[in-house]
Amino acid sequence: MTNLRFSISAAIGAGLLASVAVAPPVAAAEKFPTKPIRVIVPTGPGGSTDVTSRLVASVIHTYLGQPMIIQLKGGAAGTIGMAATMAAKADGYTLVFGTGNHTSIVPHVRKVTYDSLNDFIPVFKVNNDPYLIISKSDKFKNMKDLIAAMKANPGKISFGSNGLYGNGHSMILKIELDAGVKFKHVPFKGGGPAIRAMLGGHIDTAGGLFASAGTLGRYKRGEVNILGIAAAERSKLVPKVATFREQGVNFVYQLWRGFMAKKGTPQDRIDIIVAALHKTMKDKTFLRLMKAVGSPPNPLDGAEFKNMILAEHKQFGEIFKQVGVKKK
């Protein structure tokens, strides 16, 4: 279908999943959980967030004693799914599995009915991937090269993003601010089509993750260049690629995927979920699946996870304030 607006049945899909994943008996002393935990995923089907949540759910029942039921609630840049989590009881039986886009970007550019920092408790980060800026290998070598070309040809270099005020667009806004340049910004519907247009030579640069449309493989084969990596330190996967900071752009953005709970959820229940998640992260099957997907777990919980979100939220708030973006 043309239309990736098509979403799916999480309810049925996960219901079936749950019925296959028969839960083992619960330890006698535990009172939580006594029924399946609903996990709202505020995205469409088939993306990395959806897949990651399903892989967690396929394993965690062994350690939790109850299955996790994945429910996709996409639409309106994730605000519908986040709002649905706020509408549920804060009893630990409803969690949301979101990304930094939902907590740290969207609330700055859209009117939302919740406070992404104070209405949610960050529970557990499963994994994260640094954001990248890429071009065909014969175009640019690195970000310095790109910025020099942009200064020589103002308004000529194009960037394809995954959508207006999405991850990619936010990234180039920061490059524009720090380097004093201007991209010709072309929003696409999703990151895949943008990278395809870049490979076809229709646009000069695009954004994405290592796993987006086989970017890591293309880089290793010399088809594309990764001009910069939005991580605090260089990645072991691509040690030669300099970070944004090394190249004069003060931007760190790792697209994380993780669980959050509604404010007021009892801490002892969160602790039980976190303990089960830590065991899941060490599960052999889970590690094999995550390795196959190309994004091994990188767990973080409690205050550290919360501080990461706070820093990220602040960074994007400053970018949008400087650019003068108004909420819609």
Add this chain to the structure above:
Amino acid sequence: MEIVDQILQGMSLYFTMKAVLMVAIGVAAGILVGAIPGISGVMATAILVPFSFFMPPTEGIPFLLGLHKGALFGDSIPAILINTPGQPAAAATALDGYPLAQQGKAKSAIQMALVSSTIGDTFSDIVLILAALPLALLALKFGPAEFFALMVMGLTIIGGITGSSAAKGILSALIGLMIGLIGFDAVTGAERYTFGIPSLQGGIGTIPLMIGLFAISEVLMQAEKKNSILSVRPKTAHLKGGKNLELKELRFSARTILRSSILGTIIGAIPGTGAAIATFIGYGAAKRASKKPEEFGKGSLEGVAASEAANSAVAGADLIPTLTLGIPGSATAAILMGAFLAQGLRPGPDLFESSGSTMYAIFALLLIGNPIMMVIGWILTPVFARVVTIRQALLVPGVLILCLMGVYVFQGSLGDIKLALIVGVFGYFLRKVDIPLAPLVIAFIITPIAERSMKQALILSDGDFSVFITRPISAGFLLLAVAILVFGFRRNPTRSQNDHDS
């Protein structure tokens, strides 16, 4: 010699009885779930994919491939039997399939859908095997300007499906166009026709639109009939779905099936265009070339063949951008790609290098899946065809419940149910005044892509419109669009008059 080695290695690993059996299970599960009214092929795939998480790759991948085929064919069954296409591509099948079912020819209509689906799918699988990489490279040539021109050509299809009155057909298309504009403008971020309702910001969902427009309006049409009809068995019940498809009927549609297979494969290989556009282009081309164009829309087996062959040809072709570029061409392909990843198979340019033997095994399983689908479909068809013998008083409420359930589960939104009901009442009034629904659907699908591509092309050209005629592929499509319009008008100057007589 390395390739031979890889093929043999792939065969020994994947091409086992167990793998073939898993393809068959996938096909059967896909057909059965896809055939539920309100559950589209995309949803059927999404519902069944999690099962593959618990299978080793040698079973999970064959299961997914079979599922992909079965779910797509399953869609045509409710479209034919009860006029409830679950997705836009099946709406073209319903145009002729439903009249056929009402004439007591449900069985031959489903069989025609099955045969042409199988042929279309086989054709595109062969193209995928022989030419995946060159086709993928060709598809890369499609930038925003080319997409826009292709969509403009797609809009000319509406000329072929307007029904009795050109004016009503155009009106329907304009309504579809307006519905397609609802939501955030993807390029400028402007909010349009949302009236501040958050759930409209992302636009009208295809599933609530389709279910409302076709299924719910159909339920209203049935409910309006005198209760004697509701409680009595349908007139054609004694036919039990009617006769089998005859060979001469198939031979009559052979050219149409081939044409639709080619069109579906080419259009399907371009990611982001989708089955609906390919299907309607195939249908429109068949009507233009047919010896009996007057039967189209009134129960033409050729019409069913045209849409189903194109629709299924997209299925194989969809896998071209998915497997070669790692960029799924459709929602179904996106779900499959997620499942492939979980099986340790990483679609994209690395695939041929890192898992060459697996690739050849996939190709072999795709091909063998087609005769399997043919056999399973043929066995199941008489069972499905008996749906026409069910009392309307039982069938109609059952369909309504299934459809509303289908709408809800697709993203767990009560708002979507409200939307489907509102669209259903709207669709009912459109049908009462004889406004055809197909142009609305096709315009609704095309508008957002056309608009977005046009704006992207204009950003890149700094607002210069000449980009659409200076780029050769784009110019070619626009020329073709003009040709179709001119040729269409010259050929049918008295069409509306003829239709009034009939």
